[in-house]
Amino acid sequence: MRRILALAWLNALQLLRNPAEMVGVIVLPLALTMLFGSAFSGGEAKPxxxxxxxxxxxxxxxxxxxxxxxxxxxxxxxxxxxxxxxxxxxxxxxxxxxxxxxxxxxxxxxxxxxxxxxxxxxxxxxxxxxxxxxxxxxxxxxxxxxxxxxxxxxxxxxxxxxxxxxxxxRWEPTPPIYTKGETVVASEVRGDSVIAQGATLSSIGFTVWFILFMTFGSAGGILEEREQGTLRRLLVAPISRGTIMSGKVVGIVLAASVQALILVGVGALAFGVPWGRDPLAVFVVLESYVLAGTGLAVLVSALVRTRDQLSGLSPLISTGLAMLGGCLWPIEVVAPFMQTIAKFTPTGWAVMGLTDVVARNQGMEAAVVPSLVLLGFAAVSLLLGSRLLRFE
CATH class of the missing domain: 3.40.1710.10 (abc type-2 transporter like domain)
Known part of the structure; x- marks a missing residue:
């Protein structure tokens, strides 16, 4: 375990070498959340x-x-x-x-x-x-x-x-005859017909989208080490291939988890997004998605030869999955066949799970199925990626 954590820390140090990129994957989604949240929210009614x-x-x-x-x-x-x-x-x-x-x-x-x-x-x-x-x-x-x-x-x-x-x-403070209205407050638990709007929609979507940028950016460190011969030298040390891969995966997961924590915290405090309705359910869905995103990044890293190739592909893959999964608009408003396609993407399941938990307040029960699907995707992609990744 100590060796795995040491390798994970090494991965974190590699990320810190490029602070501009790290700031981008945190500041940019927050800026987009503010921009799109303001554009698609109704705002306060003026007299x-x-x-x-x-x-x-x-x-x-x-x-x-x-x-x-x-x-x-x-x-x-x-x-x-x-x-x-x-x-x-x-x-x-x-x-x-x-x-x-x-x-x-x-x-x-x-x-x-x-x-x-x-x-x-x-x-x-x-x-x-x-x-x-x-x-x-x-x-x-x-x-x-x-x-x-x-x-x-x-x-x-x-x-x-x-x-x-x-x-x-005699009309003040109340007239002789007046009507008394009572507001019937709807349950905070909403049905599937409720669509996330405004800052809630943007915060969920951009958090899911930019987690992929973080996982791909972190996974790029594996290719960089391979190009520099570091991975080959690690094999000479008394460390198994499985330990090395575990350390790299833990490093990617930790980096993406910290990013998700920042995006969720700022979204809740600055934009009023109800991330805190069920913190445990949010954690389960987000961490399942982080694992799925890590698996996808490792798998793609295993299929390309250089970090430059990964840098060229990762924006295309991340943006494509974001569009298909409903990160940029409510998945409920697109055609039925597009909603079906979203169920074959990790972003789609993450958005569906977080929308049910955050926007609809359906709790842990709504988080179970999306999380299991994401964990299944993570297991398959991590297994394939680990087997296909070449250290030399």
Whole structure:
């Protein structure tokens, strides 16, 4: 075991000789996660802009804007009627609320009007109309109550403004009659129809993709040692071929595991990806995939002659498997035959397992099958690679 760990440490030292490459396989996937996560996530909804033209300039007309602004989904902008009509006509605004001149007088008399101008192409404007109708009902109720009270009391006992304010105060903090809504929280365990999105999709995909770059880069050290004659000299030492291969494999696995730990940690802390929902299940899937990626890298290294050849092939293989396995887009959105092809790739099983565990929170049960498939792939590829790899 000591010899295996010594060989693994030697492999780590070889990786550290090229810090730019190591930084690339860690920094680049994080940058891509941030870029693609922002591009494909919905982001926070911004309040809808509502143009407000107050032509009356009274406390009653100002209340219209105050009540609209009280709605979290809307934000008013003061304009004139002409500006509102022009902006809506040009398609630069969706809706405008007009409080006409004489609004206060009309409210205290036969009845006031609030005008709504809307772009017919905007569906969101209907929500504004609904809110304005609610404002109108509230102010009408206040005005009606004030009119009744003033008419029933002796002259001078109460005035319209005082009674209106008293009636309006009854709406806060809750109106006399109000609706009570309850949010039904869905279970955190999601079905297979749930698709990973935003930073979660990107973090899973780029972690799986760039682990292959790390395993291929680490396996390249084996070819470099063969070209330099180091492997041949190791055979002269009292070390078996199996021990040498075990040391190299352990070194590759450790390097890829450290990379995966960094990518997962930063993804969780910086981008809010729920990697920590079931750490054990995540560990099982990722380590199974790291072993599969190591086996693939060793097998390809055994089939090429030089490190330069491996350096030319590894990006093609890694990117091809990433595309087929669903690292760059949800595998659920591609054609059924492409989903079938993904099941013949280690990247496909890794993405499926991590999506079930991280995005769908299905736990260890969902990690078992992908992990077993990946371990089977690792066993076959490591066995073939170890047998085919030439030390001279």
């Amino acid at each position: 809808m802009q509502v143009l407000l033209a107050d032509e009356d300039g009274t406390s009653y007309s100002a209340q219209v804007g105050t009540l609209i602004d009280a709605e979290e989904s809307f934000e008013t902008s003061a304009v004139t009627r002409a500006e509102a009509e022009n902006l809506i006509a040009k398609g630069d605004a969706a809706v405008a609320v007009i409080v006409p001149k004489g609004f206060e007088t009309a409210l205290k008399g036969s009845g006031a009007t609030i005008e709504v101008l809307r772009d017919p192409a905007s569906q969101n404007s209907f929500a504004v109309i609904s809110v304005v109708q609610g404002v109108a009902m509230r102010m009408s109720g206040n005005a009606g109550a004030a009119e009744v009270v003033v008419s029933m009391l002796p002259p001078g006992a109460a005035d319209f403004d005082t009674v209106y304010k008293a009636a309006n105060a």
